[in-house]
Amino acid sequence: MISTPERATTLQARRLGIDTRQEPIIYLRADSPVCRSEGFSALSRVLVHTEHNKIIATLNIITGEMLRRGQIGFSESAWLRLHLNTDDNVWLSHPRPVQSLSHVRAKVYGHSLNKSQFQEIINDIVDGRYADVHIAAFITACGDDKLNDTEITALTQAMIDSGSRIDWEEPLVIDKHCVGGLPGNRTTPIVVSILAASGLTMPKTSSRAITSPAGTADTMETMTDVSLTLEQMKQVVKQEGACLAWGGSVRLSPSDDILIQVERALDIDSEGQLIASVLSKKIAAGATHVLIDIPVGPTAKVRSQEAADKLANSFMTVGERLGIKIQILYTDGSQPVGNGIGPTLEAKDVMAVLQNDTDAPQDLKQRALTMAGAMLEMSGTATPGTGSDKATSILETGLAWEKFASICNAQGGMKQPGEASYLYKLMTEKAGRVESIDNRLLAQVAKLAGAPIDLTAGVEIHAKLGQQVHPQDPLLTIHAESSGELNYAVDFLESHPDIICLTSEVTDT
Numbered sequence: 001m002i003s004t005p006e007r008a009t010t011l012q013a014r015r016l017g018i019d020t021r022q023e024p025i026i027y028l029r030a031d032s033p034v035c036r037s038e039g040f041s042a043l044s045r046v047l048v049h050t051e052h053n054k055i056i057a058t059l060n061i062i063t064g065e066m067l068r069r070g071q072i073g074f075s076e077s078a079w080l081r082l083h084l085n086t087d088d089n090v091w092l093s094h095p096r097p098v099q100s101l102s103h104v105r106a107k108v109y110g111h112s113l114n115k116s117q118f119q120e121i122i123n124d125i126v127d128g129r130y131a132d133v134h135i136a137a138f139i140t141a142c143g144d145d146k147l148n149d150t151e152i153t154a155l156t157q158a159m160i161d162s163g164s165r166i167d168w169e170e171p172l173v174i175d176k177h178c179v180g181g182l183p184g185n186r187t188t189p190i191v192v193s194i195l196a197a198s199g200l201t202m203p204k205t206s207s208r209a210i211t212s213p214a215g216t217a218d219t220m221e222t223m224t225d226v227s228l229t230l231e232q233m234k235q236v237v238k239q240e241g242a243c244l245a246w247g248g249s250v251r252l253s254p255s256d257d258i259l260i261q262v263e264r265a266l267d268i269d270s271e272g273q274l275i276a277s278v279l280s281k282k283i284a285a286g287a288t289h290v291l292i293d294i295p296v297g298p299t300a301k302v303r304s305q306e307a308a309d310k311l312a313n314s315f316m317t318v319g320e321r322l323g324i325k326i327q328i329l330y331t332d333g334s335q336p337v338g339n340g341i342g343p344t345l346e347a348k349d350v351m352a353v354l355q356n357d358t359d360a361p362q363d364l365k366q367r368a369l370t371m372a373g374a375m376l377e378m379s380g381t382a383t384p385g386t387g388s389d390k391a392t393s394i395l396e397t398g399l400a401w402e403k404f405a406s407i408c409n410a411q412g413g414m415k416q417p418g419e420a421s422y423l424y425k426l427m428t429e430k431a432g433r434v435e436s437i438d439n440r441l442l443a444q445v446a447k448l449a450g451a452p453i454d455l456t457a458g459v460e461i462h463a464k465l466g467q468q469v470h471p472q473d474p475l476l477t478i479h480a481e482s483s484g485e486l487n488y489a490v491d492f493l494e495s496h497p498d499i500i501c502l503t504s505e506v507t508d509t
Helices: 033-038 076-082 101-108 115-126 132-142 149-161 188-197 216-221 230-240 254-266 271-284 305-321 343-354 362-378 387-396 399-410 439-448 483-495
Strands: 011-015 025-029 045-049 054-062 071-074 089-093 174-178 202-206 242-246 289-296 325-332 422-427 432-437 458-461 474-480 500-503
Touching: 011 076, 025 076, 033 089, 054 076, 071 076, 101 115, 101 132, 115 132, 115 149, 115 254, 132 254, 132 271, 149 254, 149 271, 149 305, 174 188, 174 202, 174 271, 174 362, 188 202, 188 216, 188 242, 188 343, 188 362, 188 387, 188 399, 202 216, 202 230, 216 242, 216 343, 230 242, 230 399, 242 399, 254 271, 271 289, 271 305, 289 305, 289 362, 305 325, 325 362, 343 362, 343 399, 343 458, 362 387, 387 399, 422 483, 439 458, 439 474, 439 483, 474 483
Parallel strands: 011 071, 025 054, 174 289, 202 242, 289 325
Antiparallel strands: 011 089, 025 071, 045 054, 045 089, 422 474, 432 500, 458 474
16 A cells, blocks of 8 residues: 555546657646646656555646546556556655756766766666656766766666576576677577577577667567566576567566667667666676677778777676676678568568578578577587587578577467568669668668568668679668658658669679
8 A cells, every 4th residue: 555645636547548658647737736736837757646556757737628627647658557447546746856866967067977876876767766858868978988887887787786687597698799780680589599409598688679670679579479577588498498588578677678768769879878788688687608799880880990899898898897708709790681671571581591591691691600609619519610510500400490489489479470561662773783881871761661660661672782783673672561651761762872872883794
């Protein structure tokens, strides 16, 4: 039972069905006596009580007749968090001041924060005491290389301590992560299947996309259930040696998923928070050994070897301080990987590789085999120099596909990825050779088409660097679930003709 404020006015709850994403919003009439008596105004932070629960929410003011006198409206996130029923009694009061915001302000002005300060911030974020605007301020203050390695370590530890942590009681639990910026680089389901088939333990929890058209969790969601409880995840790993789950459903570093929602809106993914995000999830999930894939290319997230080395050094330093073994793998980030960009299209590439389809994208296959081989050697399962051959054997004999199917079935069953309703194919007007492909602009086309929210939306690539093309050869196909989003993507594509650049050189064949 939750105690309610003395002499507080009782309001009746009404579900308005308004989607405000993660932020809980409440609604009151402008003439509500509660606003007058408590001094609430639009965007006030308000403590909302029911008989059994309480949350902090942001107040919006209604000037029309959406609500009757004595009613309070709730967004979907606020309604679900409070477990409300229609006409439940609700009371409002002022929340206590959020003291940790002083630490955010200090960071805004360039001061370093210690572990206890980061812990206070992260705890308040997880407890719902921060509005999205406060989270945005924190993310921005920590962006643009404003966190040193000591701060990154402190932030990572704070994020770990804010949620659950799994102990698999195994001496070696392996994991991987790609820092991103390379559309279509969906190696994780392939690598997990190979390693699990070799007998390794790999409880893979992944985030949804932040600034990309798809994350591993988005892609896997087109093929199986990824929203597992902690107990379900443990059962799948016990049975299959691995899982492919969404980390947000098991409260491993829960602050990370809250931060990701705001980072996505800001289109920000800073290095310090990237490292904290990755390692907090890995450590919370019980990993002891982690391979970090850093694609390097002119339009990738990491554009130079110097920047890659700096990021790698920070990963290694923070990992060592937190007791986890990190291995870095630099990979080619000059062009997209595979044929598809977007959840469903990437899922089809993954299935084609695992099923040894003759039309499977060979670049995706080779990248996955390189990573799996490195991880087999890192774990001691393969001797140095033999990992790639062992990974190839597991994949090409069908053992990896069998393991992937078993994991999907253990997570609730396998389903086939769908198809988009609207397509637009870009044809080349001249002969030439593909000289460059802009990863960032191509990812933007896929996002404008609706990815990752629309699972079948995205971009299908038909040309690779160095490939010779002729007039009316297809360069790419946009997939969308609505005509409006297709038009957005096509307009952007037509206004950026340098997404795929051709030379005039043609070699007779």
